[in-house]
Amino acid sequence: MNPITVALSGLMVLLGLAMIVRTIAAGGGAAAAGIVLGVLFVAAGAGRLWVERRR
């Protein structure tokens, strides 16, 4: 796997998780912007890693 892709994708996953945790800590609900974007970041990073693994 390309190390740069892995690093950037991993960073996106971490960023997403951080946003989700921070939003929940601030009392945000399921539709809060932090949750939506956090899930998207995790999905994008994980999806990219998945595609990279399947190559």
Next chain:
Amino acid sequence: MSAARDGGRRRLQRLEAPPALKRGFGSPALFGIVQGFLSASLYFALGVVVVNALGLTWLVLLVATLFGALLVLSYMEGASLHQERGGATVIARYGFNELWSFVAGWAILLDYLILIALCAFATTDYVAVFWGELSEGAPELALAFAVIGYVAWVNMRGAGSRRWERAAFVVFADLALQLLLVVLGLAMLLEPDVLTDPTAIAGTPGTEDFVFAFTIAIAAFSGLDASSALAGEVAVSRRGLKRLFVARAAAAVPYVGIGLVASSTLPQTGASWYEAPVLGLASSFEQEWLREPLRYAIALFALTILVIACNAAMFGLSRLGYSLALNRQIPSLVGQLHPRHNTPVVLIGIGALLAVALVIPTDLEFLVAIYAFGATLAFLIVHLAVIRLRFREPARDRPYKIPFNLRIGRVELPLTAVLGAAMAAVAFASVLLLHDAARWVGAGWMAFGVVLYVTYRVVEDKPIFKRVTVPAQALTRREVEAEFGSILVPVLGTPMDDDIMQTAGRLAGEENEDDGEGGAVIEALWVFEVPMALPLDSRASDEDLQRARNALARAKAVGEEYEGVEVATATVRARRAGEAIVHEAKRRGVEAIVLAAEEPTGIRGGLRLGGKQGLHDTFVGHTTRYVLQNAPCRVILTAPPSGKAAADPTVPVPGASPEHPVGHPPAVGGPAPPAR
């Protein structure tokens, strides 16, 4: 000199995308173009989006990204269905007709022009980090003009798809910078309240402003059309297309993240960021050690990305304009190719001048609004055309087929295209209703284009709703040896007629250009073969007469695509076609005959029943043989492409088949060849 050039070439080769990058993105060239446009739009349009969408900027960018994904699916199916250069014009041509194809192309052409102007204009505000004078006045205009001049020069010289593979490196690095900005912004700039209530800082936009911001955000996807114009040139497998789709989707997330950071940061920093919003984001960091390096890095990347996008827009404009000229949707003179570089220099020159004119008012919002007009209209047509193609060509092989379909009878309705069309329609309507400048300038541009198109087609006596192509060679002005001033071309009413008329047109056109005395003449001839049982002056059937008229009209249309060529048409009656052709050649004193070589024999029963191929004494039919032996001038034979089918006399030649090669529409008179 040569060594230096070789060295330069080696350096360029080293910059080409390695296999890993190709595997990762499916196609670095396509990724580079699409992502380049999207990144560039952040640099020039984010400010306008934030001003309108306020605290919901992130949501606007998220919905725009969803729209972009739907559009990618439609483009992927449409472009893979008919793999021709042209993007939206090709999809609309097969989905609707030639007029809608032109409307889509003309709208995208407007987008490319605006994008060239926008990118060139936006570079000035970013480069001003290095020299403040460049952000206004004469230096600002001079720099914008220089960027336009540079991309025009690059595109006039021409380059293949590999330059976009090299651009993918920069685009990828810019993505990393965007991600860094998101990380730093979320950690150091973002007000935590925004995560639970995005409008807490910047406020809530009105519905109209929200929709308008959305139209501006989706306009960034016009890069899809430029990459779609590479169809047939860039080889991408089905898996590659899927990887490209995932890579694009992943790349969109930092784009949305920047929206979140921007909507909570930019409105608090005054209006200075409006024309350089990403720079405004970096300026929001209080720590000088972080702010200054970031500002310089952003300025450098913005300059590079904007020039790449400007270049891609000029590239898209030249490809699209060439495609329009090739299909006689704009005068072919405008699409003339450079004799050495094979690039549409006239189009590129006109595009550069118009872009310069658009930069002069230095009004960012005006440019962005018109940009949205063209994009939303073209996207609407693309979605609708893909839906229509499911009905028109349900059985045609689709190298890529949109998922999520609703079966209605024998047809599968692509739900993503339906949703995309609905979103594009709302966006287009909002541009028309909410922005005066876009409404009048955009509508004026479209009206001018349609009037130009219809007038051109009527004056040239060409159909408005049907495709008329001119061969690519007709757009070049290569100097080739002149040969003939008058040519006799017997037509048969088959698709081969186009080929022989094009051959004759090239030979005659060259003659005309070189001697400069009047036009070369092609005599298109239809021979009625009258059986011995009937008198020679017996009346031909109405069906035969109609077929002859149609074939001759088609031949005239194709032949007169060539500059300076005049096509005269005639019909003659004879017992044998070969004798008639030779007689007419002598009577008219032509310098050459261009003839479609016919099959060796029309009688195939013997072979089908086990007869031997070797019994045929020649490789052409008796008419061709007679003309070759008796013609008073040179005879040029045109044959269908060789292949198994053509080599085997037990099957018809491809020219007589109702299947037509791409780019050669069926002869007007129908597929049945006249008996010989």
